[in-house]
Amino acid sequence: MPNILILGAGRVGSSVAEQLVHERYNVTIVDNDASLLKPLADRLDLRTLVGLANNPKTLIAAGIQDADLLLAVTPYDEVNIVACKIAHDLFNVPTRLARIRDQDILEYPSLFTEGGFAINHVITPAQIVTDYLVSLLEIPEALQVLEFAAGKAKMIAVRVEAGAHMDGKDLATLALYLEKIECRVVSIYRKNKRIRPDGIVDLQVGDEVFFLAATEHVQRVVSEFCSNQKQVKRITICGGGNVGYRLARQIEKRYQVKLVEHNKERANWLAEHLPNTLVLHGEATDEDLLENEQIDRCDLLLALTSDDEDNIMSSLLAKQMGARRVVSIINRSRYVDLLQGGKIDVALSPAQVTIGALLAHVRQGDIAAVHSLRRGEAEAIELIAHGTRDTSKVVGRQLDEIKLPQGADLAAVVRGNKVMIAHHDTVIQSDDHVILFIDNKRHIRDVEKLFAVSVGFF
Incomplete structure (x- = not known):
């Protein structure tokens, strides 16, 4: 059983710790704030330790000598960097992952080599969330957009709308509407x-449908479930923090973007650095401000502040005043479950969006991508098959020969540049990228074992 040491019990660290404990990993989590550790210790089977994450004595007390993986995800870049360097130089921890926020440091990847900071993998949660929001903009009817095989395939979650082609139709009808286009509804x-x-x-109005298709076919499939597809042109962003700024910077040349920021000094800075964005100083919950800025003509409002209540209120207010669609970042997972699909079209947890980037390095086997679905209930995973029919339980076999765990659906195979929707007679070859939907994370280990290569392969 792998031993995992997590440094930092904030939203990212606590979320990944909870996930790994549920998957029966041995987890120790360190933070210098005891109030963050106590709730985790009370409800999870893990070890906690109060101390400085970049102190060798703290790390020794946490059992770093036996750690297989270090996740340094404190809010401080310098602490994460030093912790990874200590883990490599003093304790020879095999895999070291660090959360890095500073964009200037990220521009010099040579710093992370073993001769430098000794960081195997870098994650930047703000950029992960930003990229995810951009993917939602490109398919505005979607509840979730997940990429596989370097963008060649996508898994999309959509809600069946009244009047859509598939409203009231049986699932078999979808193939008739799509004619020669292939997709797989996985859940x-x-x-x-x-x-x-x-x-x-x-299918009924309100059903959440998860399907997988080649990227070039996604919009066509979405049109069968959604009756009112409109292009997004006008976007309002509430909050000019890390995510709000990064998002505006990425999209301001393609959309008409307004950004509302309550801090005057920050608003001035944003106005200087976002030449194609209209930056407004004010509160996103100010009804007069929204009315003056014609929020009723807004195609999409994104509430991206660090305050859940402000995000919820600004989203609800904008929707009531006529904004076509609203997306809100909500850090408390219980709020996400309550609000998703009501007046707020998409409620997303940054920790759940980020967690896949961490899990891809934790899981056993050759994992190319991991995505958390349904607020962590389910998972979509991309594995690379290796071996031969003699050394693998999947290579060289048709799909109907493979004994998948209950609740696991092998949706597609990507071979080179070709996306192949899986059928009963699809044969898995070595180096295929295999995309699976797993409805219960208790079966993750069974899937990993299924794709494991026997010793004879080596």
């Missing part, structure tokens, strides 16, 4: 309960 959720997607299921 359907109705009132938060999963329905297995066989051909006789009749």
